[in-house]
Amino acid sequence: MSDNLTLWESVKKIDPSFTKNVNVSGRQPFTNIDAYYLIQLATERFGAYGTGFGLRDVRIDEVPLGETTLAKLSGTFFYTDGTTEGAFPVVNAVKLGYQTSKGYAKVDEDAYKKVITNSIGKALSYLGFGADIYMGKFEDAAYVQEVAQEFEQEEYFGYLTTIRAYIDQAEHPDKVTAWVLERAGAERVETIDYPHAKEIAKLITQKQKRSGHDHA
Numbered sequence: 102m103s104d105n106l107t108l109w110e111s112v113k114k115i116d117p118s119f120t121k122n123v124n125v126s127g128r129q130p131f132t133n134i135d136a137y138y139l140i141q142l143a144t145e146r147f148g149a150y151g152t153g154f155g156l157r158d159v160r161i162d163e164v165p166l167g168e169t170t171l172a173k174l175s176g177t178f179f180y181t182d183g184t185t186e187g188a189f190p191v192v193n194a195v196k197l198g199y200q201t202s203k204g205y206a207k208v209d210e211d212a213y214k215k216v217i218t219n220s221i222g223k224a225l226s227y228l229g230f231g232a233d234i235y236m237g238k239f240e241d242a243a244y245v246q247e248v249a250q251e252f253e254q255e256e257y258f259g260y261l262t263t264i265r266a267y268i269d270q271a272e273h274p275d276k277v278t279a280w281v282l283e284r285a286g287a288e289r290v291e292t293i294d295y296p297h298a299k300e301i302a303k304l305i306t307q308k309q310k311r312s313g314h315d316h317a
Contacts, residue, residue, distance in 0.1 A: 109229030
């Protein structure tokens with residue numbers, strides 16, 4: 102694989118639980134990604150918004166278009182991936198004011214917020230974030246199921262890691278192990294099923310937040 106595709110390949114798959122099917126009048130149904138999930142992924146990859154990636158030199162204009170007024174954003178998207186820096190122009194628009202099918206005038210008070218968030222998502226898609234969705238692969242139910250299983254498995258291993266770390270750091274590992282296995286109805290940590298692993302990891306996280314650190 103070309104080094105040019107390293108970033109693309111690492112971010113092209115999206116957890117299906119952060120997507121939704123959208124039906125808009127006059128358009129083919131499509132799959133949309135939670136914008137803040139994309140921002141989270143970009144933060145993991147580049148660092149905090151505003152320093153590792155983001156928009157700069159932003160200008161938002163109101164553009165009349167018949168009975169519709171658009172909030173048009175023009176700006177520059179930038180990112181830093183290790184030693185590589187990149188930037189490119191972004192132009193996007195959302196409806197600010199429009200007339201409904203019943204003839205009522207309507208203003209979207211969130212239009213300015215939406216055009217910024219949407220522009221960030223659009224820019225990230227050019228780097229490969231969620232590319233499989235934009236390339237139509239999420240229209241294949243079998244592919245979506247396969248990706249969902251991949252993310253579920255990764256999540257599951259994360260839960261087991263949390264449980265093992267909790268046991269290792271406890272003052273009484275045997276006591277904690279017995280509590281975990283009894284709650285999970287399992288003989289060993291490795292045999293805890295996904296639902297129980299998720300539940301126990303969540304309880305551990307809550308206990309640690311309450312006490313700062315827990316030594317059960």
